[in-house]
Amino acid sequence: MTQLAVAANENLAHISNVLVYSSMAVYTLAFFAHIAEWVFGSRSKVGRTAAALTGAGSRTAGAAAAPAVTVRTKGGTAVLDKPKVVTRAAAGSRDLPDGPGAAGGTEKGDLYGRIAVSLTTLGFLIAAAGVVSRALSVERAPWGNMYEFSITFSTVAVGAYLVLLALKKNVRWIGLVLVTTVLLDLGIATTWLYTDSDQLVPALHSYWLYIHVSTAIICGAVFYIGAVGTLLYLFRDSYEAKLERGEQPGRFATSVLERLPAAGSLDKFSYRINAAVFPLWTFTIIAGAIWAGDAWGRYWGWDPKEVWSFVTWVAYACYLHARATAGWKGRKAAYLALFAFACWIWNYYGVNILLSGKHSYAGV
Amino acid sequence: MSTTDKTTGAAAGDPAGTTVDEAAAGAQLSTAPLDDSPGDPVGIGLLGWARWTWRQLTSMRVALILLFLLSLGAIPGSLVPQNSVDLLKVADWKRNHPTLTPVYEKLQLFDVYSSVWFSAIYILLFVSLIGCIVPRSWQFVGQLRGRPPGAPKRLERLPAFTHWRTGTDPDEVLAAAGQLLKKRGYRVHATGNAVAAEKGYLREAGNLLFHVALIVMLVAFAWGRLFFSEGGKLVLQGGGFSNTLTQYDDFKSGSLFTADDLPPFSFTLDEFDATYERSGPQKGTARDFKAYVTYSEGAYGAPKKTEIQVNKPLEIEGSKIYLLGHGYAPVISVTDARGKVVFKDAVPMLPQDANLTSTGAVKVNDGYRDKNGKKEQLGFSGVFVPTFAGAGRGTMFSQYPGLDFPALALTGYHGSLGVDAGLPQNVYVLDTSKMTQFKDKDGKPFAVRMLPGESMTLPNGAGTVKFEGIGRWATFSVTHQPGSGLALTGAIAAVLGLAGSLFIQRRRIWVRAVTDRGTTVVLMAGLGRSESAKLPEELGDLALTLNSEAAPTAPEPAEAETEADPAVDTAAEGERA
Numbered sequence A: 001m002t003q004l005a006v007a008a009n010e011n012l013a014h015i016s017n018v019l020v021y022s023s024m025a026v027y028t029l030a031f032f033a034h035i036a037e038w039v040f041g042s043r044s045k046v047g048r049t050a051a052a053l054t055g056a057g058s059r060t061a062g063a064a065a066a067p068a069v070t071v072r073t074k075g076g077t078a079v080l081d082k083p084k085v086v087t088r089a090a091a092g093s094r095d096l097p098d099g100p101g102a103a104g105g106t107e108k109g110d111l112y113g114r115i116a117v118s119l120t121t122l123g124f125l126i127a128a129a130g131v132v133s134r135a136l137s138v139e140r141a142p143w144g145n146m147y148e149f150s151i152t153f154s155t156v157a158v159g160a161y162l163v164l165l166a167l168k169k170n171v172r173w174i175g176l177v178l179v180t181t182v183l184l185d186l187g188i189a190t191t192w193l194y195t196d197s198d199q200l201v202p203a204l205h206s207y208w209l210y211i212h213v214s215t216a217i218i219c220g221a222v223f224y225i226g227a228v229g230t231l232l233y234l235f236r237d238s239y240e241a242k243l244e245r246g247e248q249p250g251r252f253a254t255s256v257l258e259r260l261p262a263a264g265s266l267d268k269f270s271y272r273i274n275a276a277v278f279p280l281w282t283f284t285i286i287a288g289a290i291w292a293g294d295a296w297g298r299y300w301g302w303d304p305k306e307v308w309s310f311v312t313w314v315a316y317a318c319y320l321h322a323r324a325t326a327g328w329k330g331r332k333a334a335y336l337a338l339f340a341f342a343c344w345i346w347n348y349y350g351v352n353i354l355l356s357g358k359h360s361y362a363g364v
Numbered sequence B: 001m002s003t004t005d006k007t008t009g010a011a012a013g014d015p016a017g018t019t020v021d022e023a024a025a026g027a028q029l030s031t032a033p034l035d036d037s038p039g040d041p042v043g044i045g046l047l048g049w050a051r052w053t054w055r056q057l058t059s060m061r062v063a064l065i066l067l068f069l070l071s072l073g074a075i076p077g078s079l080v081p082q083n084s085v086d087l088l089k090v091a092d093w094k095r096n097h098p099t100l101t102p103v104y105e106k107l108q109l110f111d112v113y114s115s116v117w118f119s120a121i122y123i124l125l126f127v128s129l130i131g132c133i134v135p136r137s138w139q140f141v142g143q144l145r146g147r148p149p150g151a152p153k154r155l156e157r158l159p160a161f162t163h164w165r166t167g168t169d170p171d172e173v174l175a176a177a178g179q180l181l182k183k184r185g186y187r188v189h190a191t192g193n194a195v196a197a198e199k200g201y202l203r204e205a206g207n208l209l210f211h212v213a214l215i216v217m218l219v220a221f222a223w224g225r226l227f228f229s230e231g232g233k234l235v236l237q238g239g240g241f242s243n244t245l246t247q248y249d250d251f252k253s254g255s256l257f258t259a260d261d262l263p264p265f266s267f268t269l270d271e272f273d274a275t276y277e278r279s280g281p282q283k284g285t286a287r288d289f290k291a292y293v294t295y296s297e298g299a300y301g302a303p304k305k306t307e308i309q310v311n312k313p314l315e316i317e318g319s320k321i322y323l324l325g326h327g328y329a330p331v332i333s334v335t336d337a338r339g340k341v342v343f344k345d346a347v348p349m350l351p352q353d354a355n356l357t358s359t360g361a362v363k364v365n366d367g368y369r370d371k372n373g374k375k376e377q378l379g380f381s382g383v384f385v386p387t388f389a390g391a392g393r394g395t396m397f398s399q400y401p402g403l404d405f406p407a408l409a410l411t412g413y414h415g416s417l418g419v420d421a422g423l424p425q426n427v428y429v430l431d432t433s434k435m436t437q438f439k440d441k442d443g444k445p446f447a448v449r450m451l452p453g454e455s456m457t458l459p460n461g462a463g464t465v466k467f468e469g470i471g472r473w474a475t476f477s478v479t480h481q482p483g484s485g486l487a488l489t490g491a492i493a494a495v496l497g498l499a500g501s502l503f504i505q506r507r508r509i510w511v512r513a514v515t516d517r518g519t520t521v522v523l524m525a526g527l528g529r530s531e532s533a534k535l536p537e538e539l540g541d542l543a544l545t546l547n548s549e550a551a552p553t554a555p556e557p558a559e560a561e562t563e564a565d566p567a568v569d570t571a572a573e574g575e576r577a
């Protein structure tokens, strides 16, 4: 490498650091905008959940079937509508409408919410540029150590959230939690995990790095979003159960929880998220085994990282089984999902930092 | 709002049996066991208990518990050092925890993955799995041969429902619906006034494939463990290796392995190349290792050239040759008191740190005679540094792993090496218990640091030692692991099966067309497994197609109290409400 190229690379690495810090600043603004959204949203009187629950008792089976075809008369001509599909929740679920979101239907809250999403998008773009310039500075995939892993991880998590938003999925409620965690992740990355940009040790010279590590990061980011859904489901479910029993939850709990989607929706959301990435996680582990076979001469050697990947995989398999098993749906399955995600997080921070093994890229 | 309301659904007024209740409509949408609590033992005696135990073991609930236990059971192996991973660490741990060690040994915590309890969990799990898969496969075959169940009496109670009025004849509507569904890949079955259709059988097939693939993988691993072999060998640059048991420095194998299983091949290490980071904070970190080898397959195969890298093992006849480590081997010659060269060889030295400060021993067994003509053995222990800091700058620690400023420090002994005792000796360490160290004029231990090409003259005319040059060595691991191809096949099948199982929805659609007050009422409903996000969308799309292609919407007839299908009735009621 010539002296000039080294200088250029150090420049790029510096630019990457500046970009990562800038994205943190922008995410911080997004954080405050989300707070404003929740605060203004709390001034609305939603009360939809409670109303729906009290109304539910008096509803009869037949009346729930809304009209599917309506005939309206406009200026004497009958305009015939297309058939509309009526959906019903499965038996036994509460069949509640989703909350209105953090803004609580208030105009001001919604405005701040939109500002927050715009800022998050901006923060994402800056962070992504930071990751890319880091990659350019080291002339390889930016996944050689925990610092690089962390900045990529949070960028992918925000990316997944923005994709879901773009697909018009109801996910804006996740915004505040997501931005908070991303700030935490980036804070830890820049203060404790920071490693100067550099080349890889020979064992990481492989195209499997691109395959195995990129899918691992995607899985983690998406599992994270699923876990947030599960956690909020548990809160919201207790809240709904309390209302159902005729008790009155605390004011703060009510204010926050009534604006979230219904427990059933949150549960479904996190199931779909987890189920969707589970095959990818399976693939990640298999790809890792193939790589280990090439790099270390054995496919599977119960290295701490391998152990915890296996534990995480089995825990998620357990969760998927629980969903298919009567008596294990709902809260019990949710606890399993959280356990599985805790394993994933431990596999990242705990195993890298506390347990030594062949996966010694921690570089802290 | 319970859908298991049996009073409405029973097909009592439907002699043709073409309508079923809603619970039946969802029956067999999967082959997952329905009853999760196998109840109490039925019948008496051993058979009843055996059957009960079997039913328990193959229930989803027990599978769930066993899976959970498997995940918990794997954890200790990451916290306690394992014999199978790192023997040295285990020994270290045992030394530091003398009280816990016997307890841990009883619990087999140093061998978690081959322990009795861990094996029990996964063997039970796989027995459960087989016991679950076999009946499910039969059931699935039965479903493939059968037909989708008829339309439930009250379609509007299903999770997704739509209806509209049309002027088209009911029979024409049904025919068009049947055709449309067939075109979309549904299996269609017409009964009476309705069409029943089902799609997404691949979900079940995928799920079964996934579970079978798990069994295949387990069998492959077991096979691999029984027949595997793994050996290590240090090869000097220019040196060679042929694949027989005696050539290995160390060797492990599975219980069913025999020496005949070693495929014949050989290779020589022509050259070894290493590059290191030259500058920056990670100066000295290894960047690239390459071993250039010439190998021949079989006993008399033609020689071929290739290179082995850390991530690129060489594969010969099912064995894989991995590059594991490397180091330096100073070439040293020893001339005795008579002026005869009694030793000339490359002496591999073991790296002690990241910059390859290396230590080793030179052992001159035969041929040496001192100045009195007496036979004796010589030994030298040495420290080699590829990049010396410079004279007067600290001790012999290497500054960089590359050969920038190589230096070798030796100190010599004479006497008996102790190799004749028949005990295996560490070739890198000198046993000086029966040797005397050479002393200089002042009586201090005699030690000399040399640069390549330099020599040292031993005190009292005992001879000279020359640092001739520097060779390299590399360590290779040769592994033979049968079953890995099968395991890979299983793994790929598992991912594919899983994708099919999780991404494909098994779902049913029913279309009913009845005449009511002069026009035709079309009712459509859909049912999927509980998490059916797409079902309403799909139903809407189907309805829209049917509506625009074959059954255009007609206006509502005037209010009239005529006898009608109860489903139409309720739907109409809803409309008016």
Ligand code: HEM
Binding pocket: A314, A316, A317, A320, A321, A324, B030, B031, B032, B033, B057, B058, B059, B060, B063, B067, B125, B126, B128, B129, B130, B132, B133, B207, B211, B214, B498, B501, B502
């Ligand atoms: C070796 C351990 C096992 C693993 C890793 C495992 C994994 C999985 C996974 C990941 C799924 C989710 C796929 C889906 O929802 O379609 C699943 C589904 C399923 N598993 Fe297993 N499984 C194991 C053992 C068993 C056993 C022993 C049984 C039977 C007692 C069983 C019965 C089922 C059934 C019936 C489903 C389908 C549930 C449904 O249709 O929603 N599995 N399994």
